[in-house]
Amino acid sequence: MSTNTIVSLPDQSTARIPKVNFLTKENGLLSWLLTGDHKRIAILYLISITFFFFIGGALAGLIRLELLTPQSDLMATDTYNKVFTMHGVIMIFLFLVPSVPATLGNFLIPIMLGAKDLALPKINLLSWYLYVVGGILVLYTMISGGVDTGWTFTTPLSTHYVNTNVMSTGLAVFIAGFSSIFTGLNFIVTIHKMRAPGMTWFRMPLFVWSHYAASILMVLGTPVLAIAIVLVALERTMGIGVFDPTKGGDPLLFQHLFWFYSHPAVYIMILPGMGVISEVISTFSRKRVFGYTAVAFSSVAIAVFGFFVWAHHMFIMGISNYAMLVFSLLTMLVAVPSAIKIFNWTFTLYKGSITFETPMLYAFGFMGLFTIGGLTGVFLGTSGTDIHLTETYFIVAHFHFVMVGGMLMAFLSGIHFWWPKMTGRMYPEKISQLAAVVTFIGFNFTFFPQFILGTLGMPRRYAAYPPEFQVLNVFSTAGATILGVGYLLPVLYLTWSLKYGEIAGNNPWQATGFEWQIQSPPLTENFTVTPIMDHEAYDYEWLENQKAKEVASVG
Amino acid sequence: MNEITHQPAAEHGEHEHHVTPPIVYMVIFGCLLAFTALTVGASYIEMGVFNPIVALAIGVIKATLVVLFFMGVKYSTKLTKLTLGAGLFTFLALIGMTLADYISRAWGRW
């Protein structure tokens, strides 16, 4: 590990957390529960999603424990179905979808734009409450026996053949969906209408562009999920026949509506993470992001193309051959903007002054693992190979590579990068670097064997499997144990840092961006005077000038 | 950078807030009622495959009148028009591509 670092902290013997900041402005539980401050809402979200992440993680642990042996001996197969369903529902709807947008996005977007808050603070708070209600309903579902349809609620299984808590889970997802819609709506309005003077579209941080693209998906895609769930609920309760072949309905209609949202949903999940990576790679290479315009437009392109590829989740379900052809071709198209980003980040690194602080380690992990995950997505988008690989562990490995190796690493990268801004304190660097490496190793051990398992033919969602797959499964479970340690460590040392971490000062990373020009933690109103944006994004020369001016004025 | 004094945050000139005169609303109201009568009448006439086309066309005309005049989109910013367009586009993508699957099922294999 290089000892070279860009961290620049104030003199610890005299540095203090600013007395007045958004955390100290008001006290008491109600000042948090009735807040309109986007930063407080971000912290509320951070606590909630961490809580649900560990529940989802515990369920993952149970899955991997069961899969140590070929027989379904740890739990009944029905229970196993419930475990992986709840794991999926919690991780997707209660963790991945809100992770970066609702925590980092909420916290940073107004500041990055030079605004005092998001456009609709009350709607922002409502969004959090809807999330909490959705989460409580999921907890209720778990307590009252779970649901075993898989997170995809495929009909007619979910409408006609199971007796489990489809309704409460559906309601939970419906409500959490509105949480997501309101967050996205808020972001779009803020980005369009509340930029500071001089903050043109092409001077915004790329973090904001990614959230803009993700927000478009949230606003336009999530309602279709909502109606799909409503129809499942009506079918279950009233037997209206919309998905019932005996009454003339088509179960595949549900899948069309479900995946019309759920494919853009994966871009809702990854785009904000990509925004984090842009910021982190630029800061730790001391270079502006290569091809800013390309990266910005590729975010929007991913959002737009992402709406046209959903049926690649349905290749084996009974869509027409012509639909298979069209959707497969379009899926090839949607891979291109993601690749453009990877290239641009790589060119950003080239000839940059690279240092290896924790956010950068996670970013490197992201680039490698997301690339692998994305490439395997191309195998799956090709309908010819998808027929053999779908519903096997290859799919499981693919989406865990992009979501865990990609998105979760980006989330951790962002949390570490902006931790000093949100709390005023630095996290302990050595142990956090260790945790990042442990996570990377654990991740590869857990999920790479699953690619092999998939190509060998092990089906997904099976509690029992043929004995010849056991060795790879044991590898995977061993990796999961390591991965668990890697995720537990940040919770411990980040909590520790709240009291004992070094004082960070305004700009420990020497980064550009409005958020690094204000105090850590920020004031409730972010800025005392509306800032003016008079330079391009990622302008490190401007930053040098600022520092020179500061030094000069002290003297 | 905080030295510069406070400036208004409007990044582009706020457009004049157009107030539509009531006579326009009355004319549109009349047109909408007329088109309603027209569409009811058309449903009683046998036009084969054109029945749904005419019905939808009249519906689109009525909706367009409501959008342009009652909702004021004719006088609104480019952003509003773009937003509406984006919504319609996504709506049509949902319907169009889903229906394309259903219709092409009948074509059988290659």
Add this chain to the structure above:
Amino acid sequence: MSDSTAIANGAPEAQHHEHPSYQRHHFESVEQQADATNFAMWLFLLTEIMFFGGLFTAYLIYRNWYYPAFVAASHQLNIFWGTANTGVLISSSFTMAMGVWCAETRRKSGLVLCLVLTFVLGLIFLGIKTIEYSEKIEKHHVPGFHYSVKNFTDPASDPETYKEYKDKPMPLDMARHTELYFFLYFAMTGMHALHMIIGIAILGFMIFRARAGAYTGGHVTFVENFGLYWHFVDIIWIFLFPLLYLISRHQ
């Protein structure tokens, strides 16, 4: 922004600009606030377009598959009530638009009158829908609740409809698909009615506030944005009416 924060940061306090009481502090100007909230309402309407989009998709598929069933089932809807409702809703859109004009031109009593008319027309719409729904319930045309296909396999069993349309008896399997038509009828008009109910409730609140002069002092955004919502609900009905009632009324 309090003085203590200015002192703590040593930054010069920007001149405390006057702003109307209804301007929220995170906005720089009333125009920005109005602009932003208007845009937010349009985005919300986009979500509604996509929400109903799922139902329209289902409708188009099943109408294409089961056209005879849809035609016969649509004859069960009373064209008089449907057309009347369309007229009622278009009128309410007109009164709502006039209401917005009154707010913009600061005519308080005009605004109250328009809002009250819109409110009443909305209630009339729901009243007519209640009449229609109860008829469906009586004739066992509610999916999932003792649904009966008798009126389609044996059209003569329903003399009124038979007199008008002289439908031929339908084979049982096609007759069963009328249940899908009615599911779509209830789902789409029901979802629409739910949005009407919410709108009427908000109208009630607005009438109360309008009488106190809240919207005729220059702050028209609430009325304008609600108007957008109301017109959108009207547009949904503009499409539901021909799709559900006017599939084919000729012999």
